[in-house]
Amino acid sequence: MPVRTVYHLNIDSDQIEGAAIALLPGDPGRVQGLALTAPFERGRELASKREYRTWIAYLGSTPVLVTSTGIGGPSASIAIDELAQLGVRTFLRVGTTGAIQEDIDIGTVVITTGAVRLDGASTHYAPIEYPAVAHPDVVQAAAAAAAGLGVPFRTGVSASTDTFYPGQERYDSFSGYVPRRFQGITEEWRRLHVLNYEMESSTVLTLTAAMGLRGGCVAGVVVNRARSENVTKADLEAGESNAVKVAVAAVARLVAGR
Numbered sequence: 001m002p003v004r005t006v007y008h009l010n011i012d013s014d015q016i017e018g019a020a021i022a023l024l025p026g027d028p029g030r031v032q033g034l035a036l037t038a039p040f041e042r043g044r045e046l047a048s049k050r051e052y053r054t055w056i057a058y059l060g061s062t063p064v065l066v067t068s069t070g071i072g073g074p075s076a077s078i079a080i081d082e083l084a085q086l087g088v089r090t091f092l093r094v095g096t097t098g099a100i101q102e103d104i105d106i107g108t109v110v111i112t113t114g115a116v117r118l119d120g121a122s123t124h125y126a127p128i129e130y131p132a133v134a135h136p137d138v139v140q141a142a143a144a145a146a147a148g149l150g151v152p153f154r155t156g157v158s159a160s161t162d163t164f165y166p167g168q169e170r171y172d173s174f175s176g177y178v179p180r181r182f183q184g185i186t187e188e189w190r191r192l193h194v195l196n197y198e199m200e201s202s203t204v205l206t207l208t209a210a211m212g213l214r215g216g217c218v219a220g221v222v223v224n225r226a227r228s229e230n231v232t233k234a235d236l237e238a239g240e241s242n243a244v245k246v247a248v249a250a251v252a253r254l255v256a257g258r
């Protein structure tokens with residue numbers, strides 16, 4: 001087979017050694033730590049370009065990729081499309097999130113089953129009527145991983161926005177203005193049993209479903225918007241570390257076929 005190179009990720013099909021599964025943090029700074037988390041072994045960097053940093057690691061002899069997507073749908077869509085071009089078939093996003101239901105504690109891991117599509121990128125892959133749904137294998141692996149680790153988790157619908165400030169109805173922005181279409185929207189999502197806000201699940205789940213691939217998202221709660229607007233360092237650490245544990249264990253389950 002001819003070697004295939006993808007432009008933005010700056011990797012080729014030979015380098016990924018047939019890897020069919022990828023973990024997708026948003027932050028390039030989280031890639032190395034994820035790739036070096038047990039039971040992953042022999043992690044090493046393949047490339048680093050713009051927001052895209054890719055490491056390869058192994059579960060026994062099975063290669064696993066860890067690729068950062070940057071923040072939001074447009075950059076995530078490029079990462080997913082290019083990884084799929086190279087042969088990746090299962091995608092698990094790992095990130096952080098703001099809960100909107102009062103009863104969700106900091107550190108809880110939200111396993112998204114479906115996303116409210118408040119992004120733009122996913123509409124370039126499938127019309128807005130198309131559902132952003134996670135693959136049941138991925139949801140099941142993440143839920144089993146969280147339960148096995150004793151990490152608190154919730155499964156359900158996430159609101160996935162293109163913007164952190166107005167789209168998530170934040171008034172503590174530069175202008176302080178939230179356009180009318182978003183004023184009161186958090187209460188509406190709350191009443192519709194949406195669990196949380198984040199910024200990539202719509203793109204990840206729409207693209208993977210529309211391309212016939214497996215996708216899922218796990219996100220650690222770093223703030224509860226029903227209680228506070230402040231993200232503390234300790235809360236960030238609690239949300240991030242639980243999400244990483246669950247994501248790595250979920251990938252191990254998917255590779256093992258459990």
Ligand code: URA
Binds near residue numbers: 096098197198199223
């Ligand atoms: N990520 C988001 O998109 N929103 C939050 O409130 C926290 C993390």
